[in-house]
Amino acid sequence: MEYLPILEERERIAEDVLTNQQLIVDYDRKRNTNREALTKLRRQPAHERKLWVNFGDMFIKMENEKVKTLIEKDQKNIDKEIDAVRETVKEKMLQLEKLETGENEKMKGFNLRGMTAKELYNITGYQKVDS
Numbered sequence: 001m002e003y004l005p006i007l008e009e010r011e012r013i014a015e016d017v018l019t020n021q022q023l024i025v026d027y028d029r030k031r032n033t034n035r036e037a038l039t040k041l042r043r044q045p046a047h048e049r050k051l052w053v054n055f056g057d058m059f060i061k062m063e064n065e066k067v068k069t070l071i072e073k074d075q076k077n078i079d080k081e082i083d084a085v086r087e088t089v090k091e092k093m094l095q096l097e098k099l100e101t102g103e104n105e106k107m108k109g110f111n112l113r114g115m116t117a118k119e120l121y122n123i124t125g126y127q128k129v130d131s
Contacts, residue, residue, distance in 0.1 A: 010099050017092045020085050027085070031078045034071050041068050 041064060044051070052059050053067055062070075115123075 006099060010096060013092050013096045013099070017089055017096065020089045020092070024082055024085050024089070027078050027082045031075060031082070034075050034078070038068065038071055038075075041071075 041051075044064065048064065050061050050063055051067055053062050053070075
């Protein structure tokens with residue numbers, strides 16, 4: 001009788017993982033669209049100071065620099081959201097592994113994260129030169 005609740009929990013967690021992975025894909029599409037918009041803004045002629053921008057279901061005429069700033073802020077927010085969702089996926093995968101096998105042996109390396117530039121500098125002593 002106790003096997004059924006475990007199956008239900010596994011199914012719920014697996015659904016959450018798939019939903020979060022789709023959310024990452026959607027955020028990534030939005031990020032790519034923003035990247036395309038920023039590229040288009042950089043290539044705009046200098047004499048065009050105001051642009052029409054679509055916000056939801058309305059168009060607003062805004063200054064070029066303000067549009068760039070808004071898109072860059074949106075990019076940062078999207079990056080934070082993607083990182084948060086990826087962390088959630090990792091946690092859910094660990095829970096799923098624990099339910100399936102009773103241990104997290106296979107997933108030990110799954111919690112690894114990349115090194116930041118500062119951490120790399122502390123180890124190697126070489127500082128990145130901006131070009």
